[in-house]
Amino acid sequence: MRGAMLAVTVLLVVTGCGGGDEPPAGPKLTVGIRFDQPGLGTRDPDGGYAGFDVDVAEYVAERLGADKRNVTFVEARPTERENMLEQQKADMVVATYSITADRKQRVDFAGPYFVAGQSLLVRKTNSDIDGPESLNDSDWRLCSVAGSTPARQVQASYAQSVTLDQRDSYPECIAALLNGDIDAVTTDDVILAGYAAQYPDKLKVVGKPFSTERYGIGLRKGDGRRAKVTDALRAMLADGSWDRFVRENLGGYQAAIRPEIVDSP
Template sequence: MRINRSIRVGIGALAVAAIASACGGGEERSASESAASGQLTVGIKFDQPGLGLRNPDGTFSGFDVEVAKYVGEKLGVAPENITFREAPSAQRETLIQNGEVDYVVATYSITDARKEKVDFAGPYFIAGQSLLVRSDSTDITGPESLNNGKKLCSVTGSTPAQNVKDTYAQDVQLQEFDTYSACVEALRNGTVDALTTDDIILAGYAAQYPGELEVVGESFTEEQYGIGLARGDDETRTKINDAIEEMIADGSWANAFEETVGPSGFPLPEPPTVDRY
């Protein structure tokens, strides 16, 4: 029997759709549904000491990692059943929208532009933008001192470098890399003059290279770190907000911070108030 060509095309399209569905891509998903199956996939940074770091032995450490695990347990998933996936700054919304992760805990500042693409729980931490320079640098003391063609590095998909150019130093030269660790190497070898991002991130790199890199000046923005998840997943957002509040109330938040970020010398701040927008 001959099959009409349009029918063959339709069957082929269904087959492709089925394969895509089986691979887990293409649609935002409810983290609560994933948790009910006993498994979660969480996006974190792999290259931020004290926050989200993939260690040489394949384990993960950092404050964001501890927050992700605490939230996972409150959703009913044991830490050993959480798969961590790298979530570079420029890919965080895409990972959520494609259903490749259930939520993202990756120094993810809550902004109005991002809320058009994903939802946020939190904040679970409030940071401030600052600058990292080589320790032998004497002429960079804050964002205003980056004028006169200084080379400033940050990460594609993040906002700090552009914020400096728009607000403080119009003739700064922006250099963007895929990861902060690449910016750190560029700073160490003299390719750039400074790295800008949030103070808590920079403190981890300064602690990684003591005597070589240091954070300078006062922080000059307020960055509210949220947990990103699929838009419209109100059930999970409520559960995650509850988990953040519990983590703060039972002392786990402060303990996690002291164990992960504390060794860098960054002081324990006041915990944030969860914004249930």
């Protein structure tokens, strides 16, 4: 009798263990993304995440052996990205993160996985601002995000001719533009295209890009995974995933330059 009871107990234990989902495999990764860039990185009302950078991050994470359930997304604001990596609050930052000489002193990059260019977003009724040349000898009010490369570009090149309003997020700049508080929003063309698509009857992107922004995946200095991340990005371009991510997330935006992944961007 005791043997029968033992057999039943073992059967119940085995059955109970088999009824649940398998635990996620591989390492756990925390990835910094933007929450406020339509088509690139957004957080949905239900708590999900969507955008080109999200797809890139998940592709790379899978190549590193991480199950999607082991990937945690956190917001990476421009002023916080280097600190997030240095303080180990994120393993990677995939957040329209332009590769620059200054940033390379503090973090390592893999990429570039996308090439964009700074541009201008204005109200559809504005016919006076049609490109960067319109900013010379003017009193236009521009908005960009504090700590971003575009904000620094404006400060370096147009500080004497425009007023730069630096906000904490792009939605704040867009709201100010729609309300008439500022004349233009400036950042990378692919970001502006996402907002123009949200407000097709009210906003438009004008002029040709006036910079080259190479987006990379940021890693802590000396992170030994950079070579594997680089290999993952090369595979993403080779197997057609990059083209699919652009098509599915960026709609009518045409990527003018197909990125070339290099070992030391």
